[in-house]
Amino acid sequence: MVVNRMTVHRDDIEKLAELARLRIAPEAVAEVTDRIATILGLVDQLQSVDTGAVEPMANPLDAVQRLRSDAVTEENRREAFQAIAPAVENGLYLVPKVID
């Protein structure tokens, strides 16, 4: 299988990392860029396929959504959920101060 290298730059990868809230160590950026470029080269093969008017397929069964009746079925389980939380106080999850 012939795989082309796709052009992707360091700053593209840094932008993607920011969108995904990942931090790539400066010394690793080159290697990650290289690997991603190779993978993107692989997936780039799709560009040559003529898909014309083919309807995109999101679900392999072409099924449709079932609807749930509007009933409250969940009880308060805050204690159980917050027992596994890293930081809570007064029933609230804590995060470093959010500034709008």
Added chain:
Amino acid sequence: MNWEVVIGLEVHLQLATESKIFSGAATRFGAEPNTQACAVDLAMPGMLPVLNEQAVRYAVMFGLGIGAEIGLRSVFDRKNYFYPDLPKGYQISQFQEPIVGRGHFDIQLEDGSVRRIGITRAHLEEDAGKSLHEDFHNQTGIDLNRAGTPLLEIVSEPDLRSAEEAVAYLKTLHSLVTSLGISDGNMAEGSMRCDINLSLRPAGSEALGTRAEIKNVNSFRFVEKAIHHEIERQADILEAGGQVVQETRLYDAERDETRSMRSKEVANDYRYFPEPDLLPVVIEQSWVDSIRASLPELPAAKRERFIADYGLSAYDASVLAAERPLADFYEAVVKDCGDAKIAANWVQVELLGQLNRSDLALSQSPVDAQALAALLQRILDGSISGKIGKQVFEAMWAGEGDADSIIEARGLRQVSDSGALEAMVSEVIRANPEQVAQYLAADENRRKKLSGFFVGQIMKLSKGQANPQMVNDLLNQQLANAGGHGNT
């Protein structure tokens, strides 16, 4: 330069479902933090969304209410961004295939003119949680009770041209959704939140200027103020030769200003794509038809009916038809008292006035429709005058009992006994010979004015209980007689 204001509104409407849009957790307002956030709402690993039928029904009702095309196939998408009040790291929303397509409704301005406002679309999505910025050792607390509450996002065309129109739009929308019963419309509790897109362009120009978006404005008054401020801000920039920056701004009600927000963030790339945990929502036309058939009467139709059936003015009809509770109250009064006009007058002036002064909602009114109608019946059958009726109403408001018992207890029944009234009329005429002389010397026009004096004296003598019609008749009779004597 003369600027034309161009406004489009995005309203986030919480739908009045019992449970959340994708989970079985309750949606009640004001619960203890995170007690209504289940595993799905908390985005626990492996948790999956299932769509609430009632949310879909409400969206369809709204679509039908604005004459929109209903998306028989609609698709949920993921809108990806990180924020602590968004547990999954994406919001489930509808992007390319919303459930409600293009529609419209009419708004009425204070001068009585009517404008048709286009609705671009309305789509279903989930609400986010809340960030609480009280001081938790310099940390923010996250309450996810609200996360997953169903929202209908209603996007208008940029058809609005002033703050007044924007407020009229919101009031009409409020009236529509509460009449439909799909939302409580409680702005103070955030059930209806508004984003304002505003731009200016030179009057007569077709091209749109650069817009700013003002986020989360949560009362009619703030919408008005925020728009005025934003118009001023943009006009200042443009007139100084500058350019408006396309950005999101926040209205600060305390300082009464808008300010730029999230400016530090890199441009958002929401990476919308079809939510693979949900399937396309396909609804049957027959279901839509059955919803249409069971739709309650909408404010616009109700207003027309009030004009046609009750002979109300356009203004009275639009006030009384706007909100369903008030319209229902009004119609109950009409039904019991049998006179639509007196009912319209009393509901608008006395009832709404008292509610306003006491800062009460209609549902808290100490006088209900039946009680008010009973009072109006006493005015209509001549037992009391309208003026006395107001006294009785105040007493009813104060909890002194029903109309009849107050009239009885205070002895307010109107004097319609012609013998007693005749005696009072004679007494007043006897006591005021000068005025009688003036009256007799005057022409027709002046006589009408002067007779008011006598009526006033007679009413005073009767403590307001004299039947005004009878007083008029007897007075005219006796004055005519007095003139007859004088001539002989």
Added chain:
Amino acid sequence: MHDLSVAELAHALRSREFTSTELTRHCLQRIRSLDSQYNSFITVDEAGALAAAASADARLAAGEQGPLLGIPLAHKDIFCTTGLRTSCGSKMLDNFVPPYDATVTRLLRDAGTVLLGKTNMDEFAMGSSSETSFYGNTRNPWDTARVPGGSSGGSAAAVAARLVPLATGTDTGGSIRQPAAFCGITGLKPTYGRVSRLGMVAYASSLDQGGPMARSAEDCALLLNAIAGLDPLDSTSSAHPVEDYTAQLRQPLTGLRIGLPREYFGEGLDTATGDRIHAALALLEQQGATLVDITLPHTGLSIPTYYIIAPAEASTNLSRYDGVRYGYRCEAPRDLHDLYTRSRQEGFGDEVKRRILVGTFALSAGYYDAYYRKAQQVRRLIRQDFLDAFASVDIIAGPTTPGPAFGLGTKTSDPLAMYLEDVYTLAVNLAGLPAMSVPAGLAAGLPVGLQLIGPHFDEARLLNVAHQLQQVSDWHRQTPGEASE
């Protein structure tokens, strides 16, 4: 005891030859003494297992007769288990003890199975070798210098080593079938939507499917019977009627038409592996099946299609791991952004981060149409290949993998080479079809897997064919040397 099939174990339990507690103790003893060689378990729950066994014994004593009552099993560590750590092979969830069960877990608990523990896997199921696990790689019981396959490598190795008779796995691009092939066991990936995904930690939502891993087709059928069916809490789970998957096992294969896709037997297929596949097919032919040459023209495109769709879905499925409500949180975050990026940077391994970045790219503005949308279109073409083929054949057969288990560490530095390992398995997930891997003997001492692919919801037919093959072959009874002690 550990060589008996599930049906035999169930019979022995019912006839009081031994108790579930004795069986459970035996399995736990084997895990304790042997698993250090394989590292197939992340968590072993001795106390929980013995409690479950005691309760199963009570039910048995009361005369209850469930087909899985008292049977020990292991869950891939991707299925949430109340009160028992569910790590998904990641540091991110190393401290995650769910307060809820996956539907699969609950159904099997209710059926009276005895959960021994949670098996090792590629981190978040992203891998084909079980080498990306935060808990170290699992080794293949047939040759501990080789990988067991992945991502359900721990379940495959544990079953192959006779540590446990039954295990669950999940399959997004071959993660049940490929390790089953590499470890010489039988594994079934059901039709998409056949088994609930609720409580199964998501990798790629439109591809993920849980299923059974066992020594025989019959054992797989028994497990599938317990977990298949509509789950109202999973919108993508199917309302298609569930059958008794053991009912058709004994049907003869006379008249069965088996399609052999030309694309599965071409360049890239290891010769010895190909020989084993042909030998297995010959056995099926002898039983009355007809072999038909077919073509699945878009097979080659399944790799790029999969490596767009799966990372795209994964990139957003994994956004919930943010250090706020559960899971790993970095030390002393400076601000919110630091909390997110450092928790995710430190909590995720390299392959996971790589796939998140690729998926983020495929969905980002300006690339969505060219990548994600395009892949969804090609996905339809790939499914159409199968639908066309099933017009003339009953099932499709071929190799599960291009070759036998590869050496540990030989492909970790080259993700692309690793991705190419999945060439025969990916299309099945894209098309949502059921498929199995069935032992087809050894090539140079290593197991080879025969892949059987069926039309949507025709699991019963696949299990029937596999069972019939297992009636005339003993490949599924072959055991790795070290484990047979």
